[in-house]
Amino acid sequence: MARESTLRFGAQTDEMTSLLRIVNMVRTGEAATRPEIGRVTGLGRGVVTQRVDHAIEMGYLADGEFGPSSGGRAPRTLRFRGDAGRIVVCALGALHIHVGVALLDGDVVDQEHSPWDIARGPAETLDKALSMIDEVLARTPDVPVWGIGVGLPGPVDFDSGRPVAPPIMPGWNGFDVRRRFEQRYDAPVWVDNDVNLLTFGERARRDDDRLDLIYCKIGSGIGAGLLSHGRIHRGVNGAAGDIGHVRVRDSDALCRCGKVGCLEAVAGGWAMIRDALAEIEAGATGVLTTAVADGEELTPELISIAAENGDALAIRLVQRSARVVGESIAALVNMFNPSVIVIGGAMAGAGELLLAEVRQRVYELSLPLATRDLTIAQSVNDRREPLRGGVEMVREQLFEVTFPRWFSDGRPSVVAIRGALEAVA
Structure with a gap:
């Protein structure tokens, strides 16, 4: 009985591993049709069909248009469900707050900007930022938030999400920025230095x-x-x-x-x-x-x-x-x-x-x-650059760093992400 349970668990693990790989192949453009998936993975046609159907049921993939024919019936393409969730970015500057919302494929679809002096302190600043985010999210209320990126104009301990002795941010030293966002939106949050967000944006642009x-x-x-x-x-x-x-x-x-x-x-x-x-x-x-x-x-x-x-x-x-x-x-x-x-x-x-x-x-x-x-x-003189960079930072953390940890749940959670990061540490 123990041996049967072990074999069953191993089969489930193998299935989930291959399913994760297929979703990532479609997400990154490595494969776009079922026949392409079969050629790349070596899986049989029936197994590929089963895995793809499972990925569609989980909400990760959807059927797209018909692809070019190589002589027989044209295969239907697959697409990653970039509209299944949203990524929120809050870019705090010395004298402004800029928030935006993007789809999972990285496209920024909505944003708000407001002058603001970050020296007013964390409580007042984050209250303002959260109200701006609420405003933007209210325009598409039925799409869940999958991840949040926050940029700060000062040194940040990336693992804890806390600013460390930021010279232009009085009252922010050691403040748990991440917790305010997690409590409000029940989604995993990453906090980084604002220049890193711009650097991510430059990588995506190039x-x-x-x-x-x-x-x-x-x-x-x-x-x-x-x-x-x-x-x-x-x-x-x-x-x-x-x-x-x-x-x-x-x-x-x-x-x-x-x-x-x-x-x-x-x-x-x-x-x-x-x-x-x-x-x-x-x-x-x-x-x-x-x-x-x-x-x-x-x-x-x-x-x-x-x-x-x-x-x-x-x-x-x-x-x-x-x-x-x-x-x-x-x-x-x-x-x-x-x-x-x-x-x-x-x-x-x-x-x-x-x-x-x-x-x-x-x-x-x-x-x-x-x-x-x-x-x-x-640099490109575009106010949206820190938003694009923040989206890229969150996408990297979701799909390259922690994806296997929460994949089977169908969407990320604070508990799964924190567990993944603690396991890496």
Whole structure:
């Protein structure tokens, strides 16, 4: 009897394993018809039919259009049910909240954006974010949430989903961001640094799963996301790429993190605002001076636009920032040897003025072999990029990291995902 039970369990396990593989083949485009599945897997026609029917019953697959005929009856294609669930993304910035909803195949179908100061603290900020998400979800109430991605503008321990001593986020240190979302939507949640979300978005846009890339965001602060052979490199605690707090030679500028001489305190957007106000007070003239006189608040975006339009003070600030950032990126290039560097964030709006200075310093200070096949480009100026990146991050966690753990349930759950992550740890 024990032997029969063991054999039955083994057969069920084999069936579920092959079923999972078939669903993944259709999801990734490796196979689109039943005959193709049979050729790739080596399974017989009857077994393939049985497995596919089971996958359709579970809600993972559906029949599509008829495919091209190879002489006989045209086979019916299969498609992954991207409409079976939704992915929610909440991208928190220093001065904004951006939320969106996507289908399981990655298409962002709805979004909302609102100005917001993240320094107002976690309780008030997450209350606002959750109300924005509720608004978006209410427009398609019958589709369940399968996963949620949250981006934060500061260091994040990816395993726990908690920010760690974020310089521009008072009151957020150690806050359990993940729990608020899990309790509200009863769906698994992943929390990551905002630059990593942008890096995921860049990977999806370039459609290259072997990409070696550095995404450098120059906004109010400075950070970098690292792609190694198509995979985000977070480091052991999630701090990889935090170049905003590397030391700049000969600088004694006080940083918001409490240290002295950080790159962000010399070249970040908030540092440029500080320097611009000091120069205006000392008598500088131009567009920025006029803006301040008119009661307009200086922002990194305003400085980058003024620089592109020829304002002398803004140009000086942008070029000085770009030179210092370029030096730090050059050190990363020598260590990491990427094929692509993407410059994003509010200051990227200065365009070629910023890129030219970064390129000059990188090529001047990096090894020739490290720059031989290197491209340095500006990010796509699209507000939806962090949403797309957040969706890609969640899709990776759902379908590449934890899928076998919850596959037999038909949809992911907080309990199954947490169990999968604990098993990996």
